[in-house]
Amino acid sequence: MAHRLVLVEAELKDIRAHNERLSKRRRAKKTRLQNGESLSIAEASDLIDQIEVGEQVKEEMRRGSGRTTRAATGPRRCGNCGKTGHNARTCQVVWETSDEGDLE
Numbered sequence: 001m002a003h004r005l006v007l008v009e010a011e012l013k014d015i016r017a018h019n020e021r022l023s024k025r026r027r028a029k030k031t032r033l034q035n036g037e038s039l040s041i042a043e044a045s046d047l048i049d050q051i052e053v054g055e056q057v058k059e060e061m062r063r064g065s066g067r068t069t070r071a072a073t074g075p076r077r078c079g080n081c082g083k084t085g086h087n088a089r090t091c092q093v094v095w096e097t098s099d100e101g102d103l104e
Contacts, residue, residue, distance in 0.1 A: 079088035
């Protein structure tokens with residue numbers, strides 16, 4: 001019983017240390033500029049411009065790769081009859097099935 005208690009206390013200590021490291025990371029993101037010197041208007045606008053350019057580049061990269069849009073591939077078609085304007089679930093075409101193969 002004492003051995004289990006020692007193991008649980010060691011595990012709890014590790015978990016608390018890990019949790020403290022994560023908390024410091026989260027706080028550091030929010031207080032990065034609070035601890036440093038103040039920014040001038042020009043420096044702040046330069047930082048904002050850099051962030052916007054980075055986001056714009058990411059957006060262009062995302063648009064350039066990946067799946068094509070529906071307009072480029074054409075309209076969707078029904079899986080049963082192949083016509084546009086509805087899907088297989090709402091298709092009005094009734095397919096006759098033959099039960100003759102099941103009788104043999």
